Amino acid sequence: MSATIKDIARETGFSTATVSRVLSGKTGFFSSKTAVIVNETAAKLGYKKNMAATELVTQKSNVIAVIVNSTKTNFSDQIISGIQKKADEAEKRVIILYAGDRDERAQKIALSTALERPILGILLLAVDLFPSNLEILTFSNTPFYFISISFKNNKLNYISSNDQEIGYQATKYLITQGHKNIGIAGLNITNSAHTGALRFKGYQKALHEAGILFKPDWLQTGDYSYKSGITALQKYYLKKDVTAVIAASDLVGIGILNECSRLKISVPTELSIITTDGTSLCELVRPQLSSITQDFYRMGYLGTTYLINSVQSNAYTNIVISQRQSVKKFNDFDH
């Protein structure tokens, strides 16, 4: 077992109170001579503060628990970077907990692990909590914020992109490039977190404004996965109707891209693709995928700021269009 303040107290002859004050920098309660002695002894004994004890007595904690899906949401890293940055600035610590992949039990374990010890609060990264688990969380009185997920219900705090705007901007961009038959693929529009529904709404709005009549085949729902991209493209291929498609995630985009490659459909010459997310994956594939790029880093940074300052409010982070190589102007004369 590691040395405790009692050991230091015994060794130096001071009381544990004085040792504690020196070690936790409660200046004004001890002479500098005392401080030197205590600190030296602490170093000599290899003293490590026992945070469990501290948190027990102070009833507060400096650790933020971050709960993430183990599913390959490849943007989590960016969010976590933002979280780490802000946490570091505020002298807070962060621990990350994996909550499985839409796994009720795993979610519950992660939640318990967090709630069963003193923490500052919880940040949930793109995790769509099961109702039972959401109840546990709300009932616990621990502050929490959802990141990269929004809710109709404004009772819950979240920091995310404006998903309707994502759908709208993506669609509008393709329209300005001359496209009229525009698919939207890989998204889930029934989800309780309604990310997909909002994007679809924005998509429809843009279509409507441009006087384009939506055709049901253009919507290919999915679960934001690589596989969703593949099956979506296969559907589009049957009709040979759409000239551009909005992918619900970078992985969906790559699924579409690779299936195009298999079917000898040239991107962007025959089909334009714009994805949603804009992580580094977009620049790893050829052609590079154009994207609606979300500011994941900022989501993490802002969410952490809100948590630390107890800001009871929602926020949207900016989105931006990153033009790369997968969208081409559509010109009727070409056909």
Add this chain to the structure above:
Amino acid sequence: MSATIKDIARETGFSTATVSRVLSGKTGFFSSKTAVIVNETAAKLGYKKNMAATELVTQKSNVIAVIVNSTKTNFSDQIISGIQKKADEAEKRVIILYAGDRDERAQKIALSTALERPILGILLLAVDLFPSNLEILTFSNTPFYFISISFKNNKLNYISSNDQEIGYQATKYLITQGHKNIGIAGLNITNSAHTGALRFKGYQKALHEAGILFKPDWLQTGDYSYKSGITALQKYYLKKDVTAVIAASDLVGIGILNECSRLKISVPTELSIITTDGTSLCELVRPQLSSITQDFYRMGYLGTTYLINSVQSNAYTNIVISQRQSVKKFNDFDH
């Protein structure tokens, strides 16, 4: 503040001892009638065990701290899956800490965060600890294991692939495919963790056994990054000498692949590529990258097993050759 066993004791009229025994399932110490009353009251009051208090008194913990680099080591997820699996089986909890990217201070913070609270032990995923931090860790008496990194010094416990074997197998595979001028790119051969040095050694051994004389240009060192792949390919391009290259990571492989695409070098027709790692990235790009595939999941699983059972030993996990689309038989007559 959440309800405590004292609240339950007061409410039910039992002592905290009895409540504690019921709540932590110390069967044989209470009647089933008592158990029912206590459990109901606990549920009613929304009781959550305070692990900090438990860990304080029992002097033990069921949490495993996993320290990872924030750098895009895209295989960490697989390792973590393995860790989670084993931890779950053994009823242990896991918390993940980010240690920045070769950042001494961030490493130290992550380490302190782990060491300052009761934990079972530490798993370090591909993190190459600064000497000062390694000292902190060893001095702490907390058990720890390195995963995906090996050491000359057998004082340190690790679970990894046999890196010399990786170099050897990759090279031998290319030789059996008819290649003689084989590059090896993106690896660091001075690293204290000597992963790169071992791979290079295996590579040389295979070359030697085949009677091939190594040319210094064939070795293009780097830091396992995408960028390393790009610059390596540029070097090879100048000499137009190698017909196949071993990439030190999937990202290096993709860097090489993309630079080939820019320079109109056809893969695998003009250049074969085999990467080391074999994560899902290999199947995301076109052509898909053949790889020496490591069993990251098993590394995590095994490392956790060792940690839990205090096995003081090292282990290698298996590697396997995954043939995809980036290696082609080399035939002198073609040229």
Add this chain to the structure above:
DNA sequence: ATACTTAGAGCAAACGTTTACAATAGATAT
């Protein structure tokens, strides 16, 4: 000389658990 302040230090309670030990009552064995 007296009263008051202050710097530096210690005492002891508190945080929420667990658990060795003690206590009680009823049951069983002799």
Add this chain to the structure above:
DNA sequence: ATATCTATTGTAAACGTTTGCTCTAAGTAT
């Protein structure tokens, strides 16, 4: 009737910290 055992419960100490309160001695103001 006595001794022994068992099932259930309680008492209290312990884990490592922090901190309100108290104490002492020296310094300052009057």
